[in-house]
Amino acid sequence: MSKPRRPSGPPAQLTDRLFATERRPEDFRFDASVARVFPDMIRRSVPGYTTIIPMIEVITEQYAQAASNCYDLGCSLGASTLAMRHGIPYGDCTLTGVDNSSAMIERCEHYIALDDNPLPVSLRCEDILETELNNASVTTLNFTLQFVPPEKRTELLTRIAGATRPGGALILSEKIRFESVEEQEVQTRLHHEFKRANGYSDLEISQKRSAIEQVLIPETLAAHKQRLLSAGFDQVLVWYQCFNFVSMLAIRAD
Numbered sequence: 001m002s003k004p005r006r007p008s009g010p011p012a013q014l015t016d017r018l019f020a021t022e023r024r025p026e027d028f029r030f031d032a033s034v035a036r037v038f039p040d041m042i043r044r045s046v047p048g049y050t051t052i053i054p055m056i057e058v059i060t061e062q063y064a065q066a067a068s069n070c071y072d073l074g075c076s077l078g079a080s081t082l083a084m085r086h087g088i089p090y091g092d093c094t095l096t097g098v099d100n101s102s103a104m105i106e107r108c109e110h111y112i113a114l115d116d117n118p119l120p121v122s123l124r125c126e127d128i129l130e131t132e133l134n135n136a137s138v139t140t141l142n143f144t145l146q147f148v149p150p151e152k153r154t155e156l157l158t159r160i161a162g163a164t165r166p167g168g169a170l171i172l173s174e175k176i177r178f179e180s181v182e183e184q185e186v187q188t189r190l191h192h193e194f195k196r197a198n199g200y201s202d203l204e205i206s207q208k209r210s211a212i213e214q215v216l217i218p219e220t221l222a223a224h225k226q227r228l229l230s231a232g233f234d235q236v237l238v239w240y241q242c243f244n245f246v247s248m249l250a251i252r253a254d
Ligand SMILES: C[S@@+](CC[C@H](N)C(=O)[O-])C[C@H]1O[C@@H](n2cnc3c(N)ncnc32)[C@H](O)[C@@H]1O
Pocket: 030, 042, 073, 074, 075, 076, 077, 078, 079, 080, 081, 098, 099, 100, 101, 104, 126, 127, 128, 129, 141, 142, 143, 144, 147, 148
């Protein structure tokens, strides 16, 4: 019998208007005002997000191993956590969601409780740089590494690779930048058109752009691939790309 597929994340009940009126320039933070509107914000801001979430379920099902640990690092409201929960085919796996925003974790608890899948989920409000990882089969960083300071990324990925069992995998989704100035210009314009098509105004697009400039640091695909391999993964592939947003799969050999 075919199993029911989940919708793509928590319901987007509240519309994101955080940048709709002129605000004083301030770095973007995952605070309570962002957590309230986050399902709407991320769907309207990240091309492919609504495809990536259900595919995390499909990929998790392929790479999860019996009696192993699965992690969702930077889980926000639990969209990726729930996708993993539904993909894990073994009752003896653990699933841990981690986020250092208390506003996100509080709301995430609510969404996890509403979901009727029996696999227990542990939620931790902590820095993913501090999270203890071991015996992992599937780990997800769905648009989270981009917020980790670049100089701390190698250490985190090396810890993840070291904690991953042979045959296990990391799902890494990121906003990327491009080596070529021309491509950067075209992909950025297309991303902004995507936002415009989703109802964001020029003011919202430009204020959000300034707010994330110092906190969301994109890197090139080549830099990601090279670092994942040197961190200890054996194979790295891109399974999804839309404009300047990609999702990679980093696999440890059997
Ligand atoms: C774009 S959101 C992730 C979206 C989520 N994975 C999903 O699929 O809906 C990034 C999240 O990472 C969290 N985050 C960023 N840096 C972190 C860190 N060092 N430790 C823990 N969480 C972090 C933020 O609080 C935010 O909730």
